Amino acid sequence: MAKAKAAAPRERDRIVIRAVDEVATAVHRAIGAKRKPEMDFPVRALSNVKYDEKVGYFEIGKGKAVRTLTVNTAKSFAQTLLMMEFSKKQIVDNKEATKREAYYISKNWGDAAFDEQAESDTVMDDVEAMFSAWGVNREMMRFKAEEHGGSVAGALTIVDRHRKSGDEIRIDCTKFGSGAYTVPSNVEQLRFETKAKFVLVIETGGTFDRLNTEEYWSTANCILVEMGGVPTRACRRFIRRLMEEVRIPVYAFTDCDPYGFANIYRTLKVGSGNAAHINQFFCVPKASFLGVTPQDIVDYKLPTHPLKEIDIKRGQDALRNDPFYEVHPKWKHAVEQLLKMGVRAEQQAFAKFGLDFVMDEYLPRKLKDPKKFLP
Amino acid sequence: MAKAKAAAPRERDRIVIRAVDEVATAVHRAIGAKRKPEMDFPVRALSNVKYDEKVGYFEIGKGKAVRTLTVNTAKSFAQTLLMMEFSKKQIVDNKEATKREAYYISKNWGDAAFDEQAESDTVMDDVEAMFSAWGVNREMMRFKAEEHGGSVAGALTIVDRHRKSGDEIRIDCTKFGSGAYTVPSNVEQLRFETKAKFVLVIETGGTFDRLNTEEYWSTANCILVEMGGVPTRACRRFIRRLMEEVRIPVYAFTDCDPYGFANIYRTLKVGSGNAAHINQFFCVPKASFLGVTPQDIVDYKLPTHPLKEIDIKRGQDALRNDPFYEVHPKWKHAVEQLLKMGVRAEQQAFAKFGLDFVMDEYLPRKLKDPKKFLP
Numbered sequence: 234m235a236k237a238k239a240a241a242p243r244e245r246d247r248i249v250i251r252a253v254d255e256v257a258t259a260v261h262r263a264i265g266a267k268r269k270p271e272m273d274f275p276v277r278a279l280s281n282v283k284y285d286e287k288v289g290y291f292e293i294g295k296g297k298a299v300r301t302l303t304v305n306t307a308k309s310f311a312q313t314l315l316m317m318e319f320s321k322k323q324i325v326d327n328k329e330a331t332k333r334e335a336y337y338i339s340k341n342w343g344d345a346a347f348d349e350q351a352e353s354d355t356v357m358d359d360v361e362a363m364f365s366a367w368g369v370n371r372e373m374m375r376f377k378a379e380e381h382g383g384s385v386a387g388a389l390t391i392v393d394r395h396r397k398s399g400d401e402i403r404i405d406c407t408k409f410g411s412g413a414y415t416v417p418s419n420v421e422q423l424r425f426e427t428k429a430k431f432v433l434v435i436e437t438g439g440t441f442d443r444l445n446t447e448e449y450w451s452t453a454n455c456i457l458v459e460m461g462g463v464p465t466r467a468c469r470r471f472i473r474r475l476m477e478e479v480r481i482p483v484y485a486f487t488d489c490d491p492y493g494f495a496n497i498y499r500t501l502k503v504g505s506g507n508a509a510h511i512n513q514f515f516c517v518p519k520a521s522f523l524g525v526t527p528q529d530i531v532d533y534k535l536p537t538h539p540l541k542e543i544d545i546k547r548g549q550d551a552l553r554n555d556p557f558y559e560v561h562p563k564w565k566h567a568v569e570q571l572l573k574m575g576v577r578a579e580q581q582a583f584a585k586f587g588l589d590f591v592m593d594e595y596l597p598r599k600l601k602d603p604k605k606f607l608p
Numbered sequence: 609m610a611k612a613k614a615a616a617p618r619e620r621d622r623i624v625i626r627a628v629d630e631v632a633t634a635v636h637r638a639i640g641a642k643r644k645p646e647m648d649f650p651v652r653a654l655s656n657v658k659y660d661e662k663v664g665y666f667e668i669g670k671g672k673a674v675r676t677l678t679v680n681t682a683k684s685f686a687q688t689l690l691m692m693e694f695s696k697k698q699i700v701d702n703k704e705a706t707k708r709e710a711y712y713i714s715k716n717w718g719d720a721a722f723d724e725q726a727e728s729d730t731v732m733d734d735v736e737a738m739f740s741a742w743g744v745n746r747e748m749m750r751f752k753a754e755e756h757g758g759s760v761a762g763a764l765t766i767v768d769r770h771r772k773s774g775d776e777i778r779i780d781c782t783k784f785g786s787g788a789y790t791v792p793s794n795v796e797q798l799r800f801e802t803k804a805k806f807v808l809v810i811e812t813g814g815t816f817d818r819l820n821t822e823e824y825w826s827t828a829n830c831i832l833v834e835m836g837g838v839p840t841r842a843c844r845r846f847i848r849r850l851m852e853e854v855r856i857p858v859y860a861f862t863d864c865d866p867y868g869f870a871n872i873y874r875t876l877k878v879g880s881g882n883a884a885h886i887n888q889f890f891c892v893p894k895a896s897f898l899g900v901t902p903q904d905i906v907d908y909k910l911p912t913h914p915l916k917e918i919d920i921k922r923g924q925d926a927l928r929n930d931p932f933y934e935v936h937p938k939w940k941h942a943v944e945q946l947l948k949m950g951v952r953a954e955q956q957a958f959a960k961f962g963l964d965f966v967m968d969e970y971l972p973r974k975l976k977d978p979k980k981f982l983p
Contacts, residue, residue: 334959393785410768
């Protein structure tokens with residue numbers, strides 16, 4: 234995981250420029266020597282992934298696709314090189330572009346202009362996967378997603394820098410009242426200071442709002458992060474960067490359904506298959522699962538809904554194809570238990586026992602014994 | 609628009625309690641007099657809406673649905689009364705519940721428990737519509753949406769209150785670095801201080817991020833609000849409340865397509881048909897449309913995409929059925945022009961001319977003459 238530690242900003246820039254220069258030089262040399270130039274791209278699929286609990290996240294395997302310059306590949310070959318050049322230019326100019334802006338910039342590339350943003354996104358992902366061998370991710374290449382997302386409140390001071398002057402900006406996340414701090418789309422420059430005991434990452438805006446309004450972060454001395462469903466890349470990277478600076482536990486609090494387990498929690502902790510080349514930067518291997526568990530449904534007699542067909546399919550897929558569940562028998566058991574029960578429960582179901590029950594009863598009881606959390 | 613001005617917190621609570629008590633007393637009296645009790649609900653549909661430019665928003669018409677207590681309506685009648693009671697209890701306890709929590713609370717209502725959240729949401733909307741005659745909205749009843757949403761940065765200080773101590777919390781929106789302030793799901797208690805010249809409300813996270821990162825709010829002395837598509841109720845109410853305290857122009861900056869015109873801008877400015885009973889609280893009648901306009905596509909030779917079938921349908925619907933476009937010939941012309949051109953353009957299309965073009969050229973040129981903005 235050495236590569237995963239965030240490098241200092243200038244060092245990050247140097248790494249990207251080195252990657253661009255090395256790939257471009259190799260292409261240039263091949264042409265000079267009258268050989269066909271080639272570029273190698275790791276295969277991005279669950280089939281090309283391995284999971285070792287000690288490493289902590291899905292790693293990309295050795296499968297490679299080679300793109301050789303031919304008549305058929307001339308356009309995408311040129312687009313790949315132009316995307317690399319644009320990335321380097323952004324670093325030199327100290328700029329950043331969204332993925333959509335990058336697509337529009339390509340309209341100046343003559344015949345190599347992209348017709349659809351989906352095409353430019355794919356080329357960007359390919360370059361990122363190729364550059365992952367250098368320890369580069371898309372954010373380092375100065376490309377960011379359209380959406381940011383993720384809200385933060387509680388015992389945390391975020392240290393940002395003024396873009397032009399470089400002056401420090403200190404953001405105290407206890408000072409937002411009923412509001413919160415919005416995670417920006419690029420979090421690479423942020424630093425963190427906290428005396429909190431743990432981070433509670435929360436699936437729904439409703440539960441986040443409840444805990445924030447009641448200042449649960451003060452009672453429990455913690456940091457609250459709202460994911461709003463599957464966390465955006467920026468939100469995952471934010472939690473990951475926080476973890477690199479402050480070594481406190483991360484507890485996930487989601488609905489009790491296969492979506493909460495496999496799509497939200499598993500992605501947060503070990504990453505996803507189709508973006509395995511970047512999991513080293515985005516995963517939070519030390520996260521553990523506070524709830525809601527299938528056993529909670531039984532213990533608290535929670536109101537439930539029947540599992541939908543898609544829930545059942547997701548649960549079965551997790552048991553069949555997902556290396557994460559293979560490695561963790563406790564999780565396998567939990568998914569099996571849920572499928573057998575045939576129901577799901579939302580984290581707000583505790584409201585049945587009163588609006589404060591989640592804060593006054595459920596969380597304190599759980600937090601007495603984090604060792605019992607699902608891994 | 610007298611009713612629309614935000615009442616002080618205690619006064620707001622009193623208004624809701626009065627509404628609950630008056631409706632409940634009428635029901636109680638009818639039963640005492642052995643008459644069948646009734647409740648009146650305004651019809652919530654575009655067909656029961658009128659638009660007068662001087663009023664500034666879609667107003668609900670006189671159409672009413674009467675719900676009489678019968679064997680068939682016993683359950684929904686009871687649910688309506690229990691929802692009113694729950695709202696009153698929340699005010700007494702100084703609490704707030706999300707719509708989903710309210711659904712779970714109903715699980716304690718015995719036979720009157722809701723089976724699905726969709727049912728409890730509908731009853732809540734009905735009560736809100738009924739109470740609109742008293743000047744009550746759902747937020748005043750202490751119910752909030754699951755999602756909040758909307759990010760804010762720039763020349764604005766938000767004044768919130770500490771929930772328990774009542775102490776003032778001052779939030780300076782120039783101090784978030786690359787981040788921003790997340791609008792909470794209930795904004796009723798917020799106050800505002802600003803010397804900004806205008807508010808720029810922006811459709812996409814990408815454009816918001818660009819303008820925020822480059823601190824455009826400092827250059828132009830303005831407030832930036834990211835809507836992230838159609839603004840959430842909280843985001844609309846935030847802008848509206850801001851407008852009640854500081855009388856500066858609101859300029860909308862969206863993509864150039866029927867969705868940006870009719871779904872985003874029209875909803876922001878005059879509201880929607882199916883929630884016409886609350887438009888008095890949520891609309892920003894003085895908003896005007898900075899762009900992107902169909903004429904901008906021509907003038908700037910913007911990269912475009914062909915209109916999809918759904919875009920064309922939306923545009924045609926606007927021309928046929930929407931009172932807003934009937935009243936504003938300039939808008940009618942703009943939609944006709946776009947349909948004729950057969951293309952749409954995104955606000956990030958300006959990136960073709962360089963990442964800073966939107967900030968250094970487009971916005972300053974436009975802002976020289978706001979009178980030319982579409983109404």
